[in-house]
Amino acid sequence: MLKWLLTGCMLLALHAPGRTQTRQIYLSPAGNDNYPGTKEKPMATLQAAQQRWRQLRAQRADQPVTVILQNGTYHPEQTLVLTPEDGSLTITALAGQKAVISGARPLEVKWKAGADGIYAASVPAAVRQMDRLYMNGETQVLARYPNYDSTARFYHGTSADALSPERIKTWKHPRGGIVHALHRAEWGGYHYIITGVDSAGNAVLEGGWQNNRQMGLHAQHRFVENIREELDAPREWFFDAEKHMLYYKPQAGQVPPSHIEYASLSELIVIKGTETKPVKNVTLRDLQFTGTVRTFMLTKEPLLRSDWTIYRGGAVLVEGAEDCDISHCFFNETGGNAVFVNNYNRRVDISGCHIYKAGASGIAFVGNPEAVRSPAFEYNHFVPYAEMDFTKGPKNNDYPKDCAAADNLIQYTGETEKQSAGVQISMSSQIRVAYNTIHDLPRAGINISEGTWGGHLLEHNEVYNTVLETGDHGAFNSWGRDRFWHPNRRTMDSATTANINIVLLDAVETTVIRNNRFRCDHGWDIDLDDGSGNYHIYNNVCLNGGLKLREGFFRTVENNILLNNSFHPHVWFLNSGDIFRHNIVTASYKPIQVKKWGEKVDSNFFPDEAALKAAQVNGTDAHSLSGDPQFIDFKNGDYGVKPGSGALKAGFVNFPMNGFGTRIQSLRDKAAPVPLPPALFSQQSGPQASISWKGATVKNIEGLGERSATGLPDEKGAYFVTVPAGSEAEKMGFRTGDVLLQLDGEKVNNIKDFLGIYQPNAWRGRLKATVFRNQQSTAITLSK
Structure with a gap:
């Protein structure tokens, strides 16, 4: 009886009119769930606090509730599940303190x-x-x-x-x-x-x-x-x-x-509603999440025709939510995905977070395949055209839309699962990925698994040190194996020639990639693969891997800077509608099986006359120019061009060289340095030319002294002066004193030749090479 009276008195105090403090509930690892939840007498667990805030909302549903976690580590015995009755809720750490929610x-x-x-x-x-x-x-x-x-x-x-x-x-x-x-x-x-x-x-x-x-x-x-x-x-x-x-x-x-x-736990907090009864206005802020189990054996569900399977879970799982935020949280070595935004969601934002060493992906936005018309689930699977639903767009609303990942630092993810990404998007619409710093990942920094349903905006991201443990991929990667796509190219050619409109049945809205800086040393900086379509790509800096367009439609690529690499068009459709214009490339184009060069490939800027003429032989670039682009400050990463540059005459327009990556200084301080290219490889042809490449010092052969030291009969080759033990160059197969004479069947006369052959082929790996070692030619195979 006394306990009932005390509980009743506490509830009356909590609901007393005019007491704003009654809308706050405090927790502490040293608290007690029988306490009232004040700052002086905090509760101990989120589950007990949930009962308290539901009581508060039952009294005044129009007033938000804030749950404040005091300093320390919380070990919930079960996942906290927030449902529609838990809306208008903020869970946050006490200002200046560290609140850790651990699944351990x-x-x-x-x-x-x-x-x-x-x-x-x-x-x-x-x-x-x-x-x-x-x-x-x-x-x-x-x-x-x-x-x-x-x-x-x-x-x-x-x-x-x-x-x-x-x-x-x-x-x-x-x-x-x-x-x-x-x-x-x-x-x-x-x-x-x-x-x-x-x-x-x-x-x-x-x-x-x-x-x-x-x-x-x-x-x-x-x-x-x-x-x-x-x-x-x-x-x-x-x-x-x-x-x-x-x-x-x-x-x-x-x-x-x-x-x-x-x-012990795979999920720490689950926000779970439905389209008809969504969870609204929940904010998780200034919290640390850690201690979750690895989920690699639960990663079973195939995504639409991409190379992925997924597990729909994460340290924080959001499903059926509207106007919810996860902000300024630290996801510290989660066993699987850090944040998974699943199925129906609208205006769910993940911002200002630090995601470190996630076992799988950092942030994933993934819809329900039941929202897809005529879905196919494996590369070789295809719904026959005679049986296909030709209605444009999604079948229902069970997918993320108008959501965002912004100002996050995502680093060292994919610790366990290598088919993962910093930010993953599948079966979603109008996802904004902006101002994120993403680095050191086994595969892509940002991945879009298919065209359903486009309209994404990727801007001001800094993505580097990518594809570190896999291959044939990019810092940004996409697939477009949508309804029109068929594994038999002839079948697909016939279908798209007969009805070009089918290519936009799923990729309904244009995806924009702008004002980003990308780097990939084991693939492409921007990789649009297998039918990716309806993209507008402009004002991006590609630091190393170049840009690839394969088997797609309606891609406009303009005003980008491709450093130490070039444009890679692969197996284009005759009616692709692709446009490549006003870009600066620093090597010759690298086409593979291109019979018709899209709607327009022209008004670009090349590093030299030879590269320009090689393009013009293919019937492109009649109005393009070549020469020294005259970058403002190459060494320090300002790749704008000076007044009078030929690039400006070719139609290139300078754009800001800052504003890449997270704007939050504390996160910027935690990021690894961006590996800017030390020199423009196309200009490394003189006798004094020397570069740092994958930890090795490489230079052109100069004079009788170096000829004598290496035993060469002439001054041709790329001389590996030093290859430190443990460097990536050593792991690839080079040794100190090697002189590279031939790579991938082509002669190497100098650094320029070496990089001109290697750069566009780095994604392949296992390149055949001939080096002069110990006074004789030696065949080696360069691993990745």
């Missing part, structure tokens, strides 16, 4: 030292699995082969023998081991669970559904984890679920802490 469970253990420096601790039987282990706030390494190597390009270390029968023989209990591998063509990756061993000694695997272009595992780039016998390096751990034992190998001379944490 704390655990106290007692360690006993064992052989080989490995400690063991018993774990309560209620703990049935561990996916990620934390000590002193740091993620530890699940026992693996090969061992973790922070300098390795792929998966922090891979080996061809990771699944060899000889290695498997050394494992007593391989069941439950986890296999990660790149796709055979390096289009993303695969993940498997070992379920047993067959009579030939090979692992029996379950999984591999994480890629929508099935071709099998990469022969070299694979590794295995969660095997007890592979626990042999500092910071590695293994959990024996049957024996309830945890094993850990600390650094030499150290003892593991008794307080540990292990990941």
Whole structure:
């Protein structure tokens, strides 16, 4: 009776008219859910606070509620689900304090030292699995082969023998081991669970559904984890679920802490409504999200004809919401996606956030395939034209529209899942991606999976250090395998010639890419692949990889700057309607199977007369010009051109060389430096020419001294003066003192030749080369 009276009094106090503080609820990790939720007597959990704010809204639904988290880490036992009755709500940290919402469970253990420096601790039987282990706030390494190597390009270390029968023989209990591998063509990756061993000694695997272009595992780039016998390096751990034992190998001379944490939840907050009953006006602000499990085995659902499958989840999952914001939050090493905006959503914004080392994608906007007319789900799948719905646009509203990702720093994502992106867009409309800094990712920084339904605006982004672990991709990548698209080119040619309107059935609105700066060293800076259509691309700086247009329609590319690379038109349609004009290119065009050069390719600026004439032989660029573009300050990244530049006479117009990436200074300070090109490669032909390339110093051969030192009969070739141990150039196959003489079947006389051959072909990898090494010609294959 007394408890009821006290609760009633607290509620009366909370609802007393004129008391604005009653619309605030305070939480603290040291709080108590029986407290009233004041600053002095805070509650402890979000779930208990949810009951309180629902009571407040029931009294005054017109007044918003603010939940204020005081300093500390919150460990919810279950995901907080916000429904339509939770609208007009802000969850935020107390000003100046750090509030962490962690999906990890704390655990106290007692360690006993064992052989080989490995400690063991018993774990309560209620703990049935561990996916990620934390000590002193740091993620530890699940026992693996090969061992973790922070300098390795792929998966922090891979080996061809990771699944060899000889290695498997050394494992007593391989069941439950986890296999990660790149796709055979390096289009993303695969993940498997070992379920047993067959009579030939090979692992029996379950999984591999994480890629929508099935071709099998990469022969070299694979590794295995969660095997007890592979626990042999500092910071590695293994959990024996049957024996309830945890094993850990600390650094030499150290003892593991008794307080540990292990990941438990896949989602921390879910905002879930519907189109008819959306969740409205929810803001998550100044919060940190961490400690979620990896979700790679849940990544099963194929997207429309792209190379992706997805898991519709994330540390924060938003579905059926309107006018909701996730702002200034820190997503710290989430196991899967950081933020997933799923199906029907309108005006959902993610802004000012820092997304660091997400296991999968940073931010994803993905609609429901039931909103798509005549959907097809794999590259070779096709709905026959006779059975196709030719109604333009979506079938219903179950997709994100008018949403945005702005002013975020997204870095080092795709830690586990390589078919991922900084920002992913699929089956959505009018998504704005603006002022984001996105860098160090295994695949694209920004990816659009298909044309449904266009109207996106990508502007003022800084995207670099991309496609670091995969291939045939770009800093920006898109596919356009929409309704019109057919895997048989002749069938598609006939259909689009008969009715050009079918190419815009799904790509209804023009997607604009403007005022961005992109860099990709293992593919293209801008890559419009397989039928991508209805794009307007202008005022972008491409720092290294150039721009590719493949098999699409109605792309206008104008007033862009393509440094140390060029324009890559691939297998165009006869009636593509493409336009390429007023651009600055710094190498010859690189066409592949182009019979008709679109509606207009003209009034561009080339680096020299030879490149211009090579284009004019194909019937393009009658009014284009060539020469030194006269960049204002190439070394410091100002690629505007000086008055009097021939580029201006060709129709190029200067645009601002700043305003790329997040405008929030605290986030800019956390970003890695942008690798600006040190020199314009097309001008590296003189004897003094020297460049820094993938960590190596490369120069032209100069004089008898260098001829004598290398043993060359002449002064031809690209001389690798120094190739530091561990540099990317060394990993590709070069050694100090090498002189590159031939690449991809073409002679290399100097740096200019080398880069002119390498740059447009970097996406292919495994280029055949001839180097002069130890006084003789040696054939090598350059890996990526």
